[in-house]
Amino acid sequence: MSFPVHRPRRLRRTETIRRMVRETRLSPDQFVAPLFVCEGERVRREIGAMPGCFNMSVDVVVDECRELWTAGVPAVIFFGVPDEKDPLGAGAADPDGPVPRALAAVRSTVPGMSLWADVCLCEYTDHGHCGPLAQAPTGETIIDNDAALPRLADAALCYARAGADVVAPSDMMDGRVAAIRAALDGAGRSDVVLLSYAAKYASAFYGPFREAAGSAPSFGDRRSYQMDPGNAREALREVETDIAEGADAVMVKPALAYLDILWRVKERVHVPVAAYNVSGEYAMVKAAAARGWVDETRAMVEMLTSIRRAGADLILTYFAKEAARLLE
Numbered sequence: 001m002s003f004p005v006h007r008p009r010r011l012r013r014t015e016t017i018r019r020m021v022r023e024t025r026l027s028p029d030q031f032v033a034p035l036f037v038c039e040g041e042r043v044r045r046e047i048g049a050m051p052g053c054f055n056m057s058v059d060v061v062v063d064e065c066r067e068l069w070t071a072g073v074p075a076v077i078f079f080g081v082p083d084e085k086d087p088l089g090a091g092a093a094d095p096d097g098p099v100p101r102a103l104a105a106v107r108s109t110v111p112g113m114s115l116w117a118d119v120c121l122c123e124y125t126d127h128g129h130c131g132p133l134a135q136a137p138t139g140e141t142i143i144d145n146d147a148a149l150p151r152l153a154d155a156a157l158c159y160a161r162a163g164a165d166v167v168a169p170s171d172m173m174d175g176r177v178a179a180i181r182a183a184l185d186g187a188g189r190s191d192v193v194l195l196s197y198a199a200k201y202a203s204a205f206y207g208p209f210r211e212a213a214g215s216a217p218s219f220g221d222r223r224s225y226q227m228d229p230g231n232a233r234e235a236l237r238e239v240e241t242d243i244a245e246g247a248d249a250v251m252v253k254p255a256l257a258y259l260d261i262l263w264r265v266k267e268r269v270h271v272p273v274a275a276y277n278v279s280g281e282y283a284m285v286k287a288a289a290a291r292g293w294v295d296e297t298r299a300m301v302e303m304l305t306s307i308r309r310a311g312a313d314l315i316l317t318y319f320a321k322e323a324a325r326l327l328e
């Protein structure tokens with residue numbers, strides 16, 4: 001049967017009908033707000049390419065988390081912006097670093113909030129790579145996978161002790177999920193959720209974040225550990241490996257240019273799937289809206305809806321507060 005009996009437009013006629021038959025809905029319950037924690041006090045430094053996002057000292061982060069919680073956002077993920085860096089990224093596991101201090105402060109002031117800690121070394125290494133450097137037998141400088149693992153495990157344990165209930169390794173080293181799970185369990189912290197950035201692509205859309213976290217590599221790029229944008233089956237392999245190693249949930253990053261990956265992962269696995277609506281995706285909307293080229297609110301909602309529709313159970317997004325307020 002077809003036209004004229006079938007007229008799909010009938011179900012689009014009024015806002016009420018459209019609201020009732022809508023297949024995909026956004027809720028603040030799905031949002032995780034990324035926050036950049038720096039040293040100092042009363043620091044709230046706007047990030048140039050991310051209007052509305054700030055590097056914040058711990059005291060300001062506490063206020064921000066209260067606001068997010070009140071807006072209905074259930075979770076935040078912390079990234080550290082330390083003053084001191086070294087070749088090994090030792091600061092990642094420093095209990096007095098900005099992230100552990102933020103975790104402890106927010107844990108005591110907003111006790112219900114889910115506190116996530118990004119686990120990586122690149123914000124703490126002076127060369128900006130996600131693992132320590134080494135010399136390959138062939139002579140070139142490489143990122144030392146196996147030397148990174150105990151450091152990532154130490155960092156994850158440090159964040160768990162400070163109050164994180166979710167640790168999220170973002171480094172893309174092989175074997176890091178198993179190393180972190182073993183370290184947490186060995187320290188009696190089998191309660192901590194491990195959400196892995198399982199399929200993380202080497203993407204141009206991270207540009208603004210690197211300004212925010214001061215983590216641009218000082219030489220080379222991250223293509224020897226982050227995934228090639230042309231690969232999809234490899235993403236499934238990464239996801240399955242991480243789940244086998246003990247990941248409770250997995251992430252696809254970035255989101256917009258990888259909605260097909262998100263969909264494939266969602267079809268394949270039975271753990272929650274997160275997507276990272278990255279800084280470049282946020283910046284594109286903000287920049288175009290500032291010029292009057294797109295309607296910011298509509299573009300934001302459409303983008304978040306597409307990520308949800310493609311399969312994301314959870315969305316890490318710089319729009320978290322704005323979108324939550326709109327939806328409430």
Ligand SMILES: [Zn+2]
Binds near residue numbers: 171
């Ligand atoms: Zn990293």
